[in-house]
Amino acid sequence: MWGYKELIERLTQQGFEESVAHLRQAKSAFDRAEWESANAQVRTALESLFNAVAHFSLGTEKRGGEARKLLETKGILRAREASLLKSVMDVAGGAGSHAGRSGADESAGRFMAGLGMAYIGLGLVPDLVRVEQVLSVLDVPGERKIQDGDVESTCPSCRTAQRLSAETMHRDGHDTCYRCINGCQDIVRIGAPEGEAWEGRGYRLGDYVLRNAGDTLIHFPGGRSMLLAAQGAALMKRRPPAE
Ligand SMILES: [Zn+2]
Numbered sequence: 001m002w003g004y005k006e007l008i009e010r011l012t013q014q015g016f017e018e019s020v021a022h023l024r025q026a027k028s029a030f031d032r033a034e035w036e037s038a039n040a041q042v043r044t045a046l047e048s049l050f051n052a053v054a055h056f057s058l059g060t061e062k063r064g065g066e067a068r069k070l071l072e073t074k075g076i077l078r079a080r081e082a083s084l085l086k087s088v089m090d091v092a093g094g095a096g097s098h099a100g101r102s103g104a105d106e107s108a109g110r111f112m113a114g115l116g117m118a119y120i121g122l123g124l125v126p127d128l129v130r131v132e133q134v135l136s137v138l139d140v141p142g143e144r145k146i147q148d149g150d151v152e153s154t155c156p157s158c159r160t161a162q163r164l165s166a167e168t169m170h171r172d173g174h175d176t177c178y179r180c181i182n183g184c185q186d187i188v189r190i191g192a193p194e195g196e197a198w199e200g201r202g203y204r205l206g207d208y209v210l211r212n213a214g215d216t217l218i219h220f221p222g223g224r225s226m227l228l229a230a231q232g233a234a235l236m237k238r239r240p241p242a243e
Helices: 004-013 017-031 035-058 064-073 079-092 104-122 130-138
Strands: 153-155 159-163 169-170 175-179 186-191 203-206 208-212 216-219 225-228
Touching: 004 017, 004 104, 035 079, 035 104, 064 079, 064 104, 079 104, 079 159, 079 203, 130 153, 130 186, 130 203, 130 208, 153 169, 153 186
Parallel strands: none
Antiparallel strands: 153 159, 153 216, 169 175, 175 186, 186 208, 203 208, 216 225
């Protein structure tokens, strides 16, 4: 079922940590019966989320009302959704509250309207690309496609071998990252190919580049396996200068 907890997970996965922090503060204010503060935090969480969505989809640094307006004029947010968002933000911000009616129920209603709007915001960004999707271009003998659970990577920090299906995923910019189960570091990153092929960056597969910082073993459903050796430049932020 959809709710607060699931929303927090999804937002975290998508890399919208600032919005998550405000929602957590909203929840904790709500639990302390501080209705006004809870509602204000819901409003800020939405503001942050739509800033991030605008930055992700349009690369803009615009924030607040300007960012939301841009989402609307570019057709990412439809007119009705944009006007719903505006109403929800106004309401969460305290507009229209009546004296003597700002109790738990009203605040809960405003909170839930905010959660609903956050789901609409989540729907504006694509799902994370999984390794199994990238590997689907491989011609694999057998009756089924490779899944994340068939791929075993070793963390360069703690040396723990682990299946990708056990790792937590998150977005960083337009890339998908898989993080070590012990939280050490990202082990695998999926991104778009860069302008020029880059030595030790990763493996180009179809539309993606699989960048693995640790040795990665693909266990094919039939029993064979294939090693993708760790790539030294997998996680570098910048290309090192040519020698
Ligand atoms: Zn580790």
